Structures are given as C-alpha cells and as structure tokens.
Amino acid sequence: MRSGPNLNRRLMTAALLGALTGCNSVPGELSSPLKAQVVAQLPSESPGQALLVRWWQLYRDPQLDALVEHALAHNKDLEAAAAHVDVLLARLNQVDAQRQPSTTLAYGLDYGRSRDDQTLAQASGQRAGAEWSHAPEFSLSYTLDLWGEMRYRLAAARADADAARALQDEWRVTVAAQTTRAYGQACVYGFAAQVQRRSVQVLEEQVAVTRKLQRAGAATALDLARLNGLLEETRAPLPMFVAHRQAALYELAVLSGLPADRISQQSCMQTPQLQAALPVGDGWALVQRRADIRRAERQLQAATLAIGVARSELYPRVTFGALLGSSASSLGKLGDSHALVYSIGPLVSWRFPNRNVALAQVDQRRAEAREALARFDGTVLNALKQVEQSLALYQGEQQRRQTLEAALDHSRQAFDLAARSFRAGALDALQLLDSERSLVSLQATLAQADLRLLNRQIDLFQALGGGWQRNDQTVPSPLAILGAKP
Known part of the structure; x- marks a missing residue:
C-alpha cells in the first residue's frame, strides 16, 4: 500500500463522520456543501489513486477475471435482484400513470x-x-393533486426503485467478493496439497532409506518408527485439503452459474497475489461508492415522503x-x-369520520421516518467500522505472513544444516526429525496464512464498496480460460 493504514483510516473517518452531519435532514442526494466539508477535512497528502472498479483485476489472473465476469452476468441471486428492480420500476410507471x-x-x-x-x-x-x-x-x-399526494407517491416510488437498484449493486459486490474468495480457496488448498504431497514424497524416500539403514545396522527401529509417525502425520491433512478445494470449486460453480463439471479441475494451483499496489482512494469516494449507504439514503427518502402521502388524507x-x-x-x-x-x-x-385514522397514519409514518434515519446513521457508522476493521486486520495479517515467511526461510536453512550434520554424524536422527517436522508444519501454516491474507484483502475491497459499477463494462474473458467450452 502506498499510504500508511493510519492515513487511510483518517481519510475514511473524516469522510464518514462528515456524512453523519447531514443525517438530520431528509436526504435526496448528498449535498455539495457536505462534499465541500468532507473534502476540506481530508489531509493534503490524500492519495489520488482511486479504487479500481474491478478490483479483482489487480491479481492479474485471466481465469479469475473470467469467473467473476461470468458470475456477475449469470448469478441467480443477481437475476432475482434484477427482477425485483423491474417490479419496482413497473410500480413507478403505475404510480406515474395514475396522475393521468x-x-x-x-x-x-x-x-x-x-x-x-x-x-x-x-x-x-x-x-x-x-x-x-x-x-x-x-x-x-x-x-x-392540490396537496401533492401524487407527487409524494411518485417520488416515494422512485426512491424505492433507487433503493432496489442499490440493493442489486450490493449483491454485485457480494457476488464478486464470494467468487474471488472461493477461487482463492481453491487455489490455496490446491497449492497446500501440492506442498504436502512433496513433503510426503520426501518422507517416503527417507523411510525407504532408513529401512535400508536399519537392515544394515546403521539405524534403529525407533528411528524408523518415529519417521513413519511423521510420515502419517504429514499425510493426514491431505484428504481435507482435497475436500476443501473440491468444496470451493462447487461454490464457484453455484456462484458463476456454470455446471460443476465445467469448472476445470486442473486450474489454479498457486495462491493469487496482488500484482499492483492496493489503492484505497479518498474518503468522499467511499461515501459515494458504498451501495448500502445509497440504499439506506433512498429508504430514508421514501419513508419521509410517505409522511406527505399520509398527511394528504387530512384534506x-x-x-x-x-x-x-x-x-x-x-x-x-x-x-x-x-x-x-x-x-x-x-x-x-372529505372523510370527516376518518380524520383520527389519518392523523394516526401521519404519526406512524413519522415514526417510520425516524426509524429510517436511525438506520441510515447506523449504516454509515457500520461502513466506517468495516473499513477501519478491514484495514487493521489486513495490516496485521500482512505483517504476520511476512514473519511466517521469514520463519520458513530460517526453518529451511536449519533443516539443510541438520541434514548435513546428520550425514556427517554430528547430529542424531531425532534432532533431524524435529527439524523436518518444524519445516513441514511451517509450510502448512504459511499456506493458511496465504488464505487468511487473501480473505483480508477481499474483506477490504468489499468494505471499500467496489465491484458493482456497470458504466465501464469490459469484454468478458472467454470461457475457454476456465478449461471448458462456452
């Protein structure tokens, strides 16, 4: 990351707390005075690099790009969300036609x-x-329409339709994140299985050598038993690595809308790595980009307009x-x-007998508007929390992985030295075994750290709200990249 996490958190805090100052009024759109206030609060060294809309392309993995694009085009939850938007758009047309x-x-x-x-x-x-x-x-x-009832109804229907669009955008963010997460899991478990198989192969060769040494009287039965125990201990995680990888591939099939047999079984045996700096962007862009904030804003607008609809019954x-x-x-x-x-x-x-009913409905709509306002405030605060937590956890996981990688390098050096000393007769078999057990354990731990780091990256991208925009559609990668025919 080009800028420190503390700077990024200050940017998010300034923007989102600035957004809260505008929550006491009924929002239609976030006002330009609010934007000016937030921009004025941003530090002068604010990073200018905006978050990439298709953030998964930062991994520069054509297969991942193809899977995410296919999921965004064919995911069943997204199809249902699009149908819900069409329902509310039809309702909007119906309300508009009622004015005629x-x-x-x-x-x-x-x-x-x-x-x-x-x-x-x-x-x-x-x-x-x-x-x-x-x-x-x-x-x-x-x-x-003397009292604006139809105008209120039309504006409320338009706000509901906009809220449905924002919910659809939220689903796009979720589908992109889940697809990338499942792909990363398949890659990490596939890589972990490869590393574990190599370790098993090395241990099997050592068992064979130790068995020959035992027959020649150069190794004891205890040495062979200990080595066989380490071999089985190293072999034990393999079935679960394979099972987790298979589960991730099935998850990919459901998310992308592809049949399970069309997801290549030989794809991705390396952990996805970011090939560019992770751009966070500025805080104001976050307020504009988060689909859940836009949805809560439109829901608040619709709830407030419903007060006008209820009040018109009094006239x-x-x-x-x-x-x-x-x-x-x-x-x-x-x-x-x-x-x-x-x-x-x-x-x-003029329905005089129902006036008390109309007054009660006005009070009900006012209470619902206050509830929507509280939900809007909570959504903004939750966005701030998610970004703060994602940045902190990502930084911690990044440092943890760097430490584990350094430990693995030292463990490899230690094992090489132990193997040389054992061959020279300066080290017994038990010490060599401990050194090898430490190396195998660190390799498995580093693979899990890779998975956690990838998940933290995806959490951060999801918190930053990218991945739903459709105004710059690119040509999807061909499905042949997935190892299957379109």
Missing part, C-alpha cells in the same frame, strides 16, 4: 321494463310493455369529472339530441 385522467367506456343492452315504465303505465291506465334498452356511457375523471379530495351518455330506447335514436345525457363538474369529498 382515467376514462370509462361502457355499453349496456337489456330487454324488459323499468320501474319508470311501470309507474307511467299505472298513471295512464295502460299496460307497460317490454322493450330493448340501450345504455351507452363515456365518463372521464381526474383528481386534482378534501377534489375530482373533476365528465359524463356523456344516451337515454335512447333504440339504436336508431342514439344520436338524437333529445336523448343526450351529460354532466360535468367537480366533486369534493
């Missing part, structure tokens, strides 16, 4: 006699006859309507001006 006038066209045809015909017949002393009756009607109604509703019909008794008289029926005018309705 509504029309009704009806035509009724029946045979018989009405109450009016029967009354007229009784008054005139005649018998009422049955006849066909036609009832064409066209009506138009339009509710005047009268004015509906403008028009009706055009005909009272003709036959098809030939439908166009007769004497049969024309029409009405036009406003209708004012």
Whole structure:
C-alpha cells in the first residue's frame, strides 16, 4: 500500500463522520456543501489513486477475471435482484400513470321494463310493455393533486426503485467478493496439497532409506518408527485439503452459474497475489461508492415522503369529472339530441369520520421516518467500522505472513544444516526429525496464512464498496480460460 493504514483510516473517518452531519435532514442526494466539508477535512497528502472498479483485476489472473465476469452476468441471486428492480420500476410507471385522467367506456343492452315504465303505465291506465334498452356511457375523471399526494407517491416510488437498484449493486459486490474468495480457496488448498504431497514424497524416500539403514545396522527401529509417525502425520491433512478445494470449486460453480463439471479441475494451483499496489482512494469516494449507504439514503427518502402521502388524507379530495351518455330506447335514436345525457363538474369529498385514522397514519409514518434515519446513521457508522476493521486486520495479517515467511526461510536453512550434520554424524536422527517436522508444519501454516491474507484483502475491497459499477463494462474473458467450452 502506498499510504500508511493510519492515513487511510483518517481519510475514511473524516469522510464518514462528515456524512453523519447531514443525517438530520431528509436526504435526496448528498449535498455539495457536505462534499465541500468532507473534502476540506481530508489531509493534503490524500492519495489520488482511486479504487479500481474491478478490483479483482489487480491479481492479474485471466481465469479469475473470467469467473467473476461470468458470475456477475449469470448469478441467480443477481437475476432475482434484477427482477425485483423491474417490479419496482413497473410500480413507478403505475404510480406515474395514475396522475393521468382515467376514462370509462361502457355499453349496456337489456330487454324488459323499468320501474319508470311501470309507474307511467299505472298513471295512464295502460299496460307497460317490454322493450330493448340501450345504455351507452363515456365518463372521464381526474383528481386534482392540490396537496401533492401524487407527487409524494411518485417520488416515494422512485426512491424505492433507487433503493432496489442499490440493493442489486450490493449483491454485485457480494457476488464478486464470494467468487474471488472461493477461487482463492481453491487455489490455496490446491497449492497446500501440492506442498504436502512433496513433503510426503520426501518422507517416503527417507523411510525407504532408513529401512535400508536399519537392515544394515546403521539405524534403529525407533528411528524408523518415529519417521513413519511423521510420515502419517504429514499425510493426514491431505484428504481435507482435497475436500476443501473440491468444496470451493462447487461454490464457484453455484456462484458463476456454470455446471460443476465445467469448472476445470486442473486450474489454479498457486495462491493469487496482488500484482499492483492496493489503492484505497479518498474518503468522499467511499461515501459515494458504498451501495448500502445509497440504499439506506433512498429508504430514508421514501419513508419521509410517505409522511406527505399520509398527511394528504387530512384534506378534501377534489375530482373533476365528465359524463356523456344516451337515454335512447333504440339504436336508431342514439344520436338524437333529445336523448343526450351529460354532466360535468367537480366533486369534493372529505372523510370527516376518518380524520383520527389519518392523523394516526401521519404519526406512524413519522415514526417510520425516524426509524429510517436511525438506520441510515447506523449504516454509515457500520461502513466506517468495516473499513477501519478491514484495514487493521489486513495490516496485521500482512505483517504476520511476512514473519511466517521469514520463519520458513530460517526453518529451511536449519533443516539443510541438520541434514548435513546428520550425514556427517554430528547430529542424531531425532534432532533431524524435529527439524523436518518444524519445516513441514511451517509450510502448512504459511499456506493458511496465504488464505487468511487473501480473505483480508477481499474483506477490504468489499468494505471499500467496489465491484458493482456497470458504466465501464469490459469484454468478458472467454470461457475457454476456465478449461471448458462456452
């Protein structure tokens, strides 16, 4: 990392605490005064290198790139999230369409006699006859949005759709991280299995040599038994290494949407390593980039707009309507001006008995808005916590691995010296065995440290919020890289 972890944590703290100062107002978008305030708080030596959108490309592994791109395009959870976005977009269109006038066209045809015909017949002393009756009607109604109810509903529906998009972006971040994590696990366990097999092979050769020495009287049965014990101890982790690798490959198959048999069994036997400096970027970019912060912001906006929708129930509703019909008794008289029926005018309705219900709904929406505000604050604080923890743990794991690597180098040197001393007769077999046991143990420990370091890197990338952006799509790597046909 080009900048120290303490500097990076100061950047994140300044940006996110600056974001909290804007939480007491209803957010539509993070305001530019807030951005200016955060930028002013950033140190002058703020690193200018922004976080790479496709951060997994920092490993420069074509197979990993192909897997992540395929997962982002075919993952089933992402498909479900995209469908949910479409549902809310359709709802947004529905709310928008409700602002337009509504029309009704009806035509009724029946045979018989009405109450009016029967009354007229009784008054005139005649018998009422049955006849066909036609009832064409066209009506138009339009509710005047005097109190902004439809505007509030439309804005709230748009905020819900934006929140769903942000949730979809969160899923993209998660899928990219999980795919990279599963790929890294497959690589690390494959590499660990290779190292363990080499150690087993070396020990098997030593057992064979020691058995010959025992027959010649140059080694004891105790030496052979101890060496056989170390051999079995070294062989014991192999089945679990293979099982963990297989489990990681199945995880990759589910995440990427590929059949299990299309994930190459011979792929990636080396631990992925960052091939470039890990760029963190500045704190303001974090506030803009985190999809969960954008989702909580839109949810707060929707909850606040719901107060306006509930408050509109306290006021009268004015509906403008028009009706055009005909009272003709036959098809030939439908166009007769004497049969024309029409009405036009406003209708004012006000539900006085339900006013207490409307007031209670307003109070409920206000409480929900306060809840959404608290959730927004919590989301920002959680983002700060995740970045702080990820930076600290990554730094610690990096230092731990460096120490283990140095210890492994010393253990190799010690084993080489012990082997030479044993061949020269200056060291007994038990001391050589202890030196070899230490070397094998450190090799396995370093492999686990590689896996933990990779997981810490992915945690940090996930906390920084990269991987969901779709405005710079690149051409996905061909699936042939995965060892399978597309």
